[in-house]
Amino acid sequence: MLLAEVARATQRLADAGVPSPRFDAEELAAHVHGTERSRLHSVADAEFDARYWEAVARREAREPLQHITGRAFFRYLELQVGPGVFVPRPETESVVGWAIDAVRAMDVAEPLIVDLCTGSGAIALALAQEVPRSRVHAVELDERALLWARRNVEGSRVVLHHGDAREALPELTGQVDLVISNPPYIPLGEWEHVAPEARDHDPELALFSGEDGLDTIRGLERAARRLLRPGGMVVVEHADTQGGQVPWIFTEDRGWADAADHPDLNKRPRFATARRVAR
The missing domain is CATH 1.10.8 (Helicase, Ruva Protein; domain 3)
Known part of the structure; x- marks a missing residue:
């Protein structure tokens, strides 16, 4: 039956x-x-x-499946999720995979990693789990999302901070090996084209970011430039329609090198990376 x-x-x-x-x-x-x-x-x-x-x-x-079951799977993790927090998507797993490979390639005994706009804590927890000697800090502004992140990071090595990602962690200025973020990146004018599961249930703060969708990423560029040591890397997810636009935010005159876009498993441009250079 x-x-x-x-x-x-x-x-x-x-x-x-x-x-x-x-x-x-x-x-x-x-x-x-x-x-x-x-x-x-x-x-x-x-x-x-x-x-x-x-x-x-x-x-x-069209209530999200993960809200009904109360759980979301991300790489090797099972996370608690529900109303008030962005549900992690499979495409972000490739972003984290690239970041893990980049950190492992660094000649650093205990890499210092910062996850900005952490939401449920998925990215930070995956990095802490798969890079065992890493020191991971995660930042979230939305108080409702922060409640879910606290549940998920409890008992882990992730240090969770409540604050604005663009101004966070001044005490780590110039020390960080990797900055990673899945920020809001949907243009405000695209509201009606967003899937109901996201539009009606994910927090607006985690979805929309200015007329072209890149306002938060511009702020993250400044934050990453401040936080990273020379040679450190930044990894930022973006919409597949923004391929080619985000690397131009990480320009040489701002102290970046090797800015590039990378595809997800469906061969669509999904995230940008850049290396911090000494000025």
């Missing part, structure tokens, strides 16, 4: 325009029945939980 209900739910979600209807229908069934997607076949007909249709209706209304 459960698999038949999942098939019905899949069709309902597909009709509602949900991008991954089968996956979401299965994930909701697994969540409600306290099992894994791979074990749904073992749930007996008598165990079918009518709360499943409540969860399906919420997803049908």
Whole structure:
């Protein structure tokens, strides 16, 4: 019976325009029945939980899957998420992967890393986990997002700070090996084109940033320039439509070298990097 209900739910979600209807229908069934997607076949007909249709209706209304289940997966992490915090996206995993490789290539025993606009803490936690000797600081301005970040970083090596990413951590000026950020980058005029899951549920502070979407990134350039030591790296995610624009913010006359764009797994421009040079 459960698999038949999942098939019905899949069709309902597909009709509602949900991008991954089968996956979401299965994930909701697994969540409600306290099992894994791979074990749904073992749930007996008598165990079918009518709360499943409540969860399906919420997803049908385009509430994010992660808000319904209360969890999001990011690289090797399972994070707590919900209303008030940006849900980490799979495309950001490639940004973190590049950063991890860059830090590992540095001749630094205990690299100092700063994650600006941390949201749920996903990036900071992934770096702390996969670069074991790193010292990681994470900064978040939004108080609601900060509550989720605190839950996620509890017991980790990540040091969480409440503040404006553009002015954060003056005590670390000139000492940081890597600055990384997934900032807001959607132009204000693109509001109506944003998927309902993000537009109606992610915090606006995590989505929109000025007329061209680059206001926050311009501020992050100044912050990274202040925080990084010579030879340190900055990694900033951006929209795939902003490929070619962000590297031009990290110009030579501002103290940067090797500014470049990089693609995500779908070969779309997804993040920019640059190296801090001595002035």
